[in-house]
Amino acid sequence: MKKVEIKGMSCMHCVGSVEKALSAIEGVTDVKVSLEDACATYEESAPVDEAKIKETITKIGFEVGEVK
Numbered sequence: 001m002k003k004v005e006i007k008g009m010s011c012m013h014c015v016g017s018v019e020k021a022l023s024a025i026e027g028v029t030d031v032k033v034s035l036e037d038a039c040a041t042y043e044e045s046a047p048v049d050e051a052k053i054k055e056t057i058t059k060i061g062f063e064v065g066e067v068k
């Protein structure tokens, strides 16, 4: 499981936007976004570039912390 910190989400619509955007990345599956924990978790069915994850989240207006 991969985990990425996301700053700036303040409602469930934000959560939905992040889930949708991350799920659209090839190789990313099982996306779960937590508003309370300010993070997203996902699985990789194929290797995914961390830069792509960060770029996708930034593009829709949130700030990205560490990818673990």
Ligand code: 9UX
Residues within 6 Å of the ligand: 008, 009, 010, 011, 012, 013, 014, 015
């Ligand atoms: Mo609504 Mo969530 O404009 O940040 S989508 S608060």
